[in-house]
Amino acid sequence: MNDIIKSKPQLCKENQQLRVDMTNANQLSEKRYVELLKNEERFSLAMRGANDGIWDWNLETDETYYSPRWKSMLGYEVSELDNIFNTWESLVNIDDKEMVIEKVHEYLAGRADSFEVEMRMQHKDGHDIFVLSRGFLVNRESDGKPIRLVGTHVDITQRKKAESFNEKNAKILEMIALGESASDIYDAIALMYETRHPGMRCSMLELHGNKLMHGGAPSLPKEYCDAVNGLENGPCVGSCGTSTYTGKRVLVENIETDIKWAKIKQVALPHGMRCCWSEPIKNSSGKVLGAFGMYYNHTALPNEEESNDLKSAAWLAGIIMEREQDQKRIRQLAYTDELTGLASRAFFYLSLEKLIKISERHHRQFSLLYIDLDNFKDINDSLGHDVGDLLLKEIAKRLLSASREVDFVSRLSGDEFSIIVEDVVDDYTAANVAQRCLDAVSQPFELLNRKLTPACSIGIAHYPDDGDNLSTLLKVADTSLYAAKEGGRNCYTFYKPELSQKAEYRFQVEHSLREAIEKQQLSLVYQPQVNIDSGEIIGVEALSRWKHPQLGNVSPVDFITTAERIGMIKPLTEWVLKTACSQAVAWKKAGFQPLQVAVNISPSHFLDKDLISLIKSVIDETGMISSELELEVTENVVQTDPKNLSVFQDLKDLKIILAIDDFGTGYSSFASLKHLKVDYLKIDKHFIDDMVNDKKTQLLVSSMIEMGHNLGYEIVAEGVETSEQLNLLKKLDCETAQGYLFSKPVSANEISKMLNTDVLSVI
Ligand code: C2E
Ligand code: CA
Ligand code: CA
16 A cells, blocks of 8 residues: 555654653643644655645544645645635535545545545636545544544646546547547547647548548537638648648648738638647558648647647548548449449449438439340350440440439349439339330440340339338339330339239249249140141140149249249259150050150250250150150250250250240241251241231241251141141141140140040041
8 A cells, every 4th residue: 555554653653752852841732742743744744745735634623734735736825725624625526525535434434444536626727637635544532533634635637637548549449440430530539639738629631632621620610610621732721731732740830920821811710720730641651641730729839749649640540531541442342333333233222222211201202213134144145245244334324324314323233224213203204214215225236246236124113102111112123124024025114013913923933833843743734746647646745734732723834934043944854854754655555656755945954064964864764765755945045056056966866856846936047947957846826826817927837837848847836726727737738736726735644545546536
């Protein structure tokens, strides 16, 4: 513990000595003797801390002696303060008083073996000083009752200030580490230095280009900050404007007379500022990011402490400014789509969220356009990603030009874009922008000597009618987009609640299909293919069926596209191939004549590298004869890539029969077919439907058959429903027909029954 308490026995000894002397002197009164004793104690205390104040409190009378140093510490002359306990009471900070008295009681009651306390006391000037008070008991009555408490006061304000400055400094570093906002940190820095130097006001300005922008200045008037905000820096623009310009410290002792303030002193003087010192804020590579300014309301140059603080304040503010700049760059990278320069998906989400909040507050409306290019994947696959990228850049430009300046255009991913159309009063604005986008996008585009004609589909969602929150709006816009795609593409679709039901259905299909395929809950039906001349069934096409317990029969058009989308088409096809081949083998075992069994292969799967090995293993496993297995692919597979030709060759090497399905609906020309080794062209049902009543279609069918024959293919007519169609096909030399006229797709058992009758009755 402290020296004073330790010195107690020694002091008592001195007192005893004094008492002996006094007794010897004998002529001194008892009162005088006590007085001397007190003085001696005080003297002894004073010796121990020359700079300490001394107090001596008589607990019985409350009479309290305060030494001249005790009083001057608080700014008072000796005569200005009475020697009573109440003097301390009136000067101690009200918030500390109770705590101090409590400590005194604890000490007097013997619960604490020393008395030492820190408290704030009011200086005559009005500000608080921190005092460390230590004391000890010098007298107890014979009954143990304490009589006097003596002690010292030490002014610890500087130490306290340093401690609190360090604490604040640590707090600011913590704020930086926690990523708190720059403006909060700027304010904290300013306040920290302002507390350390009473009367000082601080400011931080950021340099944007060559403009000074307000960073933080919590104690400077707003009017002044506004006046400085946006000023261009230069060789003579106040202290901060000059220091950011020169990159050097600028100390202005008198704003009123310094030339550097000549042009702008009128904005500072009315607010009392008289001097301003500025330190440039630099990043780690020395680039000027801003300036730290210190102001006083009197003319002055910095003392050593202030000068050091100016430097460290600028350093601290520099950490945040650099962080802000880095974050700005990161934000820029994250919020801009690199390829097109449009806003990125992240920025789109953020902006949409903000707009929803604003629109809610101000009862505004807006529309969200979801834009997806039609058949972009084909372009990417066939012409390569570089061409795809060029197209996307061009589309971005076109969308920007088609939208208004206020509209927010972003690229969400791949070929998906979005436009937020603000201030929509009715559907007209959104429809107008959507139509302009359709027109702009579908302009022909010349690329590498090829002419492309892009197109897009647009789904529109309206805030707040279709959804008042982010996730609903996105879902609704997506649903509308899907409807636009289904509705024939190159069009826009507004949202309708029915679309949600469809979307829900799609979701359920998607959700249950995976399990259905894995658990083999699908079934196969077979549709006969009939030789038109003989009426004999020469083959069957296997078609998948799925009966969902709740959704009922799901159309293969729906579940096949879903399976393709969710990556389940391979397991599905594998199951179809195995089942159909096993069935073919079973029919053969049952003694029926050989039948061609056709299985549909999705384009994506046809191009899969594992297709050939899958076919081989199915053939091996089931004992199927490969020349009786037919694979049907749609014609767009033919044209995408020359490397696909090898798949045809590999399959032909296995002696598999190949058919081009839905012929006439795609883009392939006879020219592109001539290299292909296929066996059948299946003329699409649309042509068969129309050919009886439409001469042109009939001509088309006739030439398809003729040209097909010339190229060595046999022809199958699909979707034959009437005998007129059949007769016409017979006349045109088509060899095979398939359709409801003969039979709908039926179970394997039904096919067995038909095979027993040998020839179908319609012929
Ligand atoms: P697709 O390959 O063109 O199959 C012929 C479709 O036309 C079948 O529809 C069949 O039931 C129908 N159809 C046949 N004759 C007639 C007729 O005279 N009139 C009418 N109105 N329709 C007729 P389905 O079974 O609904 O299959 C639709 C499509 O789903 C198929 O078209 C095929 O592309 C796909 N699909 C079905 N099963 C499979 C499969 O196992 N794998 C793959 N990849 N696709 C399949
Ligand atoms: Ca087919
Ligand atoms: Ca077909």
